[in-house]
Amino acid sequence: MDYYAINALRENHAGWALLRAQNAPLAVCFFMAAFTGPNQRNLGRQHLIDILDDVLFGLRESYGEEKFPRQASEYLDDWAAPERSWLRKYYLPGQDEPRYDLTPAAENVVRWVESLRGRDFVATQSRLSSIFTVLKTLVQQSEADPEVRLTELQRQRDEIDAEMQRIRGGNIKVMSAPEAMDHFQQLTALAKDLLADFREVEQNFRKLDRQVREQIATWEGSQGELLASIFGSQQDISSSLQGRTFQGFWDYLMSPQLRAELKDLLQRATEIEALAGVENLQAVTGLHQDWLPAVEQTQGTVRQLSQQLRRLLDDKVFLENKRIMQLIRRVESGALATRQAPPSGVFMELAAPSVDVTLPFERPLYEGSRKVWVMDDVVMADDGDVDAGALFSQFHVDxxxxxxxxxxxxxxxxxxxxxxxxxxxxxxxxxxxxxxxxxxxxxxxxxxxxxxxxxxxxxxxxxxxxxxxxxxxxxxxxxx
Known part of the structure; x- marks a missing residue:
């Protein structure tokens, strides 16, 4: 990025505007307490007002009423305004209370502020192991030579056999407490990153939905061209790297077998003795439950595209039928107006109907078929055996x-x-x-x-x- 791109972000990006805001500490503190801390999304307005009131009550006791004079509802409306775009305000079907969620820009700011505090325990070994694992998977799964892949699989099998032999001999290597804490910290960080990714993916789908609505409202061309444009945009999102990885994650999460395996692994992770002193350890068992609503909401945004297309077709059919009926009424009115005083000269030209006439005597007379007599017809019989096996050797491919x-x-x-x-x-x-x-x-x-x-x-x-x-x-x- 050059100077001009960075300066454009400084002037226009919502996250940078949050950092420059006068009430940035209050907003970031509230976002942590309501969204990123408990790892929640899609909260109701009254619930957020209660959380913000608690935050304001503690701050006003320390700094006085003049420090934050506005009501909690006013702060929410200000942060969800289009010129801020730190919170997304929307309504669910059938509900009157608005819902709120963090925007990706605001969440990036919260995560950056959290990183400034530093960490008492920095995970390095598990990150290195993850790098090796991802790198090996990338190289091995991209290898097209069968011999190379077979050699690698043979090496892995030898290592597994050697490990099994050591375990049979009583030599069991158990992960130490620092290693367990290292991996657990990386697990929780990845889980939060994944939930943050859902917000960004959902935002991209909402942009596509907004573009579809704008196209429908301002389109002046043919219906076929509009549908081709909409389907092309949707196909670009679905076939992109982000769309394909999101669909792969959805298929993985919807598998009952894999979901049961994930639930079992999370439960067993909370029973590790080295992690007994970790705060909020039992919250790890609900990671997959946090993902499901987020993924379902993203899928719901995609379904809105289909609803827009169906509404478009219904509106188009109604308008076309209305136009046809108007034309029919106009023709009928014109016919009634000219019935009493028809115009002179040629009023309308119609192609005269014609009938193909075939006279009976033009048909040919009946002629009987001629019989051909074959004289001295002799049939020679073959006394040899004929192999009829070829007639019965047919087979069916299942x-x-x-x-x-x-x-x-x-x-x-x-x-x-x-x-x-x-x-x-x-x-x-x-x-x-x-x-x-x-x-x-x-x-x-x-x-x-x-x-x-x-x-x-x-x-x-x-x-x-x-x-x-x-x-x-x-x-x-x-x-x-």
Missing amino acids: KERLRSNIDAVLEDAEQATLAEITGAHPLSQGLAELVAYYQLATDSEWATINPETQQQLSWTLADGSIREATIDQIIFARPA
Whole structure:
């Protein structure tokens, strides 16, 4: 960033304006007490007024009534005003009380102020371990050479076997208290970061929703062009890196098995003896419960886009029907007005109806079919045996079996090529089975045929001979 970009942020960014505000300590203190401290979102107006009244009561006892003379409700309205944008004020369907939430800009300021205080315990070892873990995952999962990945998996299996052998021998290494505190601190920090990310993702979706409303209100083109523009914007958000990672997190969180595993791990973490003295340790068990409302609210913002599209179509249909009825009434009024005094000359030209006439005598007469007589017709009988096995050697390719083969391979991988699937489940019916795989890939929305890459498949016939085929690469992906 250069000087001009930084200066623009200083003049226009809501977070920088909060730091420069006269009541910045009061606002940041209140934001900590109401939102970031208890890790809460979407609080009602009266509940926030009660919290702010408690904060103001303590400050006025120390500094006097003149220090903060305004009412708590006035401070809330000021901080939620468009020129501030430190709080987001909105209404839920069916409720009259407004709700409030921190904006991403204000939350960034709160987190920065908290970082200025310093920490008694700085997590370094767990961060280094996390860096190594993420780096290994990045490198290993991006490796396309099968031999390299197999070598790495073999090394990991050897390490696991050695660890199991040490445990059987009674040599159990338990995490020390500093290490446990290190990892626990990183866990809580990541949980807060994740909830903060939801606010930013939701804000991006709200921007898209606001753009859709503005387009609908000011659009003057055709209905098809408007829908194409809206769907294009929504597709850009969904296919972006942020949209895809958010959808992946939603799928992960909606899995009952993974959710049960996460709940069990959080409960077991609170039972670690080295963490017995940690303050608010039991609050860790509710981390996933804080995520669900935040993710659901973000998904609700996306659903508003569909509601806007449906309302647009309903309004368009109503206006078009109204316009059609107006045109019909105008035509009827014009016809009644000209009934008594029709205009002279050619009033209207209509294409005269015509009928195709076919006279009976133009049809050809009936002619009987001629019989052909074959003289000296002799049928020679063959006394030899005829092999009719070819008539009964037909077979059926079971597509359900092929789908089961694909699903079995995708249980352990996000995607797999047809060569990997046939490697695990060899072709038993030759070319017919290969064509059936092609048909499954063509009909499935989770399969891709890449004509730029070739694959070579082989199968063995009943007589022991080998057949090979070179085809376009087919990639099957695990359905979301």
